Amino acid sequence: MPAPTPRVEIDLGKIEANARTIAGLCRKAGVNDVIGVTKGALAHPGVARAMLRGGVSGLAESRLENLARLREAGFHVPLTLLRLPSLSQVGEVVRLADRSLNSEPETLRALSRAAAAAGRRHGVTLMVELGDRREGMSPEEVVAAARLVAELPGLELVGVGTNLTCYGAVIPSPTNLGRLVEIAEEVGRATGRPVPVVSGGNSSSLPLAVAGRIPRGITELRVGDAILRGHESAHGELVPGAHDDTFTVVAEVIEVRQKPSLPEGELGRDAFWNVPTFVDRGVRRRAILALGRQDVAPENLAPLDRGMIVLGASSDHLLVDVDEAADPVRLGDEVRFRPNYAGILQAMTSPYVHKVERSGAGGERR
Numbered sequence: 001m002p003a004p005t006p007r008v009e010i011d012l013g014k015i016e017a018n019a020r021t022i023a024g025l026c027r028k029a030g031v032n033d034v035i036g037v038t039k040g041a042l043a044h045p046g047v048a049r050a051m052l053r054g055g056v057s058g059l060a061e062s063r064l065e066n067l068a069r070l071r072e073a074g075f076h077v078p079l080t081l082l083r084l085p086s087l088s089q090v091g092e093v094v095r096l097a098d099r100s101l102n103s104e105p106e107t108l109r110a111l112s113r114a115a116a117a118a119g120r121r122h123g124v125t126l127m128v129e130l131g132d133r134r135e136g137m138s139p140e141e142v143v144a145a146a147r148l149v150a151e152l153p154g155l156e157l158v159g160v161g162t163n164l165t166c167y168g169a170v171i172p173s174p175t176n177l178g179r180l181v182e183i184a185e186e187v188g189r190a191t192g193r194p195v196p197v198v199s200g201g202n203s204s205s206l207p208l209a210v211a212g213r214i215p216r217g218i219t220e221l222r223v224g225d226a227i228l229r230g231h232e233s234a235h236g237e238l239v240p241g242a243h244d245d246t247f248t249v250v251a252e253v254i255e256v257r258q259k260p261s262l263p264e265g266e267l268g269r270d271a272f273w274n275v276p277t278f279v280d281r282g283v284r285r286r287a288i289l290a291l292g293r294q295d296v297a298p299e300n301l302a303p304l305d306r307g308m309i310v311l312g313a314s315s316d317h318l319l320v321d322v323d324e325a326a327d328p329v330r331l332g333d334e335v336r337f338r339p340n341y342a343g344i345l346q347a348m349t350s351p352y353v354h355k356v357e358r359s360g361a362g363g364e365r366r
């Protein structure tokens, strides 16, 4: 039976291979732990399992719903909450996560109360803001926060960490990551206990590891994009030996006709209230696919057939110029696309897109 459309095909064998490649090159660079970040795939259990088979030492997520999904799937590895906990959700946080990343003393106190009430100790990584201007306290505040964590009965200081290349696009360097290692040492001296984990960022820290320039003392990276898609996110390059053909979006042709490139009539705004622009390529063969912005934004999809051009989309129609397609496109055909990170996230989030696991040669599970 043919697989349903629209669908996203997930190559678990390649995701596993990417995890193995990245965990291996991190270990070689002195970084012992890679935490597999599953949020790009909404904690799809098959993806999480592939990451673990490839050798990541734990899993991390931004959302409690996804942590619950991992718990329900029966994973018994350490689970980290990446997004700072909401004050209103501390009970769920200590129930679902072994550890969370934190920057607010008030949240730490609330987490401690919730953990103590549940008879647990919750692990804390203190986030330090080193230039990217997203989450984290300033370096001067970390020692006081570490002392607070040491005093709170429900908490245990697991580490210090930073996050770069997310808001400010700041690239990890021996300088900013070296500063994080110094901060960990200061905290160790102040509390009398060495800080076990120094968490040096996300996929954008991989080029440093590859180049052998990651500072000694960084013990952990939290990696999603590079495992899911093979690309580091500092320069957007393929990690040596990694695969980028891991996710494929497939949609079906519901109309194929010759049409002029330019609209005819008085122009207003499109379905999303944008003022569109058009390139006049003359009369062209154009396909409409059963996929839309409610599934994946068209700018996040690259056709595997290089002769095709994505023209645009409304909520549920994707328009593709197929005039120069390598193979002639007919009604009912399937067209295949490579999604970028945002495209993977959107396809995995859309309830209309079927998720189909593939594990290498021919194998298919749903």
Ligand SMILES: *Cc1c(COP(=O)(O)O)cnc(C)c1O
Residues within 6 Å of the ligand: 037, 039, 062, 082, 083, 101, 163, 201, 202, 203, 204, 222, 223, 224, 225, 226, 233
């Ligand atoms: C998303 C996220 C990561 C993983 O980022 P990738 O670019 O997917 O590797 C790591 N840390 C935090 C805090 C995150 O929010």
